Amino acid sequence: MSDCIFCKIANKEIPSQVVYEDDLIMAFNDIQPQAPVHVLVVPKKHIKDIASLSDTDYDLMGRIFKIINKIAKEKGIEDGFRIVNNCGEKGGQSVGHLHFHILGGRQMQWPPG
Numbered sequence: 001m002s003d004c005i006f007c008k009i010a011n012k013e014i015p016s017q018v019v020y021e022d023d024l025i026m027a028f029n030d031i032q033p034q035a036p037v038h039v040l041v042v043p044k045k046h047i048k049d050i051a052s053l054s055d056t057d058y059d060l061m062g063r064i065f066k067i068i069n070k071i072a073k074e075k076g077i078e079d080g081f082r083i084v085n086n087c088g089e090k091g092g093q094s095v096g097h098l099h100f101h102i103l104g105g106r107q108m109q110w111p112p113g
């Protein structure tokens, strides 16, 4: 999608602090970190949100979770971290390209807002 910020980051049209990259997945530091570790993990292909997944996307989702664990280990937060996915406007999603937040490095609270 030509006007999508995360597509532009995945295509290197917008710079980011890249944490991980392969042919299908990109991870980069969130521009507005909410914790000492705040990484966004995205599929390179444009998927709007979790609710828009196709049956053929679930292998990719499994791979994303493998990368989430790899990043958590590399960042030294594997003993406790939070994965957040906001889905749709009502779910608090502000960027319409599927992404998972990895938050860690501090004590998390519950319930979320």
Ligand code: DGP
Pocket: 005, 014, 016, 017, 028, 029, 030, 031, 032, 040, 085, 086, 092, 093, 094, 095, 096
């Ligand atoms: P969400 O509200 O779940 O859609 O989260 C979107 C996140 O994306 C939010 O934490 C801020 C982050 N973000 C927005 N624009 C940019 C950007 O241009 N670069 C980076 N690195 N992060 C961004």
